[in-house]
Amino acid sequence: MDVALINPFVTATTNVLETMAFVEVDAGKPYLKKDNIAKGDVTGVIGLTGVANGTIAVTFQEECILKIVSNMFGEKMTELNHEIADAVGELTNMISGQARKELEELGKVFKAAIPSVITGKNHSITHYTKGPKIAIPFNTENGGFTIEVCFER
Amino acid sequence: MDTSIKVLIVDDFATMRRILKNILKQIGFKNLLEADDGTTALEVMEKQVVDLVISDWNMPKMTGLELLKTIRADKQYARVPFLMVTAEAQKQNVIEAVQAGVSNYVVKPFTAEAISEKLGKILK
Numbered sequence: 001m002d003v004a005l006i007n008p009f010v011t012a013t014t015n016v017l018e019t020m021a022f023v024e025v026d027a028g029k030p031y032l033k034k035d036n037i038a039k040g041d042v043t044g045v046i047g048l049t050g051v052a053n054g055t056i057a058v059t060f061q062e063e064c065i066l067k068i069v070s071n072m073f074g075e076k077m078t079e080l081n082h083e084i085a086d087a088v089g090e091l092t093n094m095i096s097g098q099a100r101k102e103l104e105e106l107g108k109v110f111k112a113a114i115p116s117v118i119t120g121k122n123h124s125i126t127h128y129t130k131g132p133k134i135a136i137p138f139n140t141e142n143g144g145f146t147i148e149v150c151f152e153r
Numbered sequence: 154m155d156t157s158i159k160v161l162i163v164d165d166f167a168t169m170r171r172i173l174k175n176i177l178k179q180i181g182f183k184n185l186l187e188a189d190d191g192t193t194a195l196e197v198m199e200k201q202v203v204d205l206v207i208s209d210w211n212m213p214k215m216t217g218l219e220l221l222k223t224i225r226a227d228k229q230y231a232r233v234p235f236l237m238v239t240a241e242a243q244k245q246n247v248i249e250a251v252q253a254g255v256s257n258y259v260v261k262p263f264t265a266e267a268i269s270e271k272l273g274k275i276l277k
Binding site: 086098 | 165167242244260263
């Protein structure tokens with residue numbers, strides 16, 4: 001997989017969460033993910049097509065996403081519900097949009113589908129293509145989340 | 154800026170409608186309507202006069218761009234201010250929206266200040 005496809009998603013994630021949720025995030029070291037088990041409790045997945053086909057997934061630990069959405073709404077959120085799922089869908093959409101803007105500046109144009117959201121402990125994340133899954137862990141003051149980027153070889 | 158006008162917020166994500174409503178209320182707007190796609194937005198606009206449309210781009214049934222083109226072809230709404238608030242930030246998207254007659258364009262993610270500034274420009 002072209003590693004130039006990874007960095008725009010890291011930048012986009014940081015930008016989206018700092019702008020919309022006022023949350024500071026620290027990106028960890030990317031690694032190759034071997035299994036399909038989500039690291040988080042709620043995951044947004046979005047398909048991308050263009051110079052390569054692939055998917056990105058953003059999977060949040062419960063504590064982390066409750067804090068993020070609480071900040072977005074200016075109201076304390078206490079449980080994973082349809083409002084949290086909707087917010088994860090929109091965050092995934094925004095991360096995809098920001099990353100695609102940066103990729104366009106590198107000459108790589110992508111289109112995105114409408115995101116889907118999966119909720120629950122130890123759920124599976126299915127990527128639509130068979131390429132390697134690169135995971136980038138992030139930390140916040142209130143738990144972590146992980147981005148998975150998977151493009152066909 | 155006249156904050157007594159009727160504003161229609163169109164987005165398929167309830168999250169974004171809620172964030173925009175919060176920002177608009179902070180600015181002083183009180184007459185806020187919602188729709189979750191372009192088709193529903195047109196139904197709302199048939200039933201009551203809307204003074205400003207704030208719309209997402211990517212939505213099921215009818216996109217924000219299709220909504221914009223439909224509105225601009227309608228005598229009653231041809232000149233209604235239309236703010237596109239979208240994650241679609243690629244150049245071609247902006248060009249298409251401008252050609253279709255968008256009043257202004259905000260890329261997600263955004264700050265409350267960015268929304269307020271754009272509204273100030275299109276409602277002056």
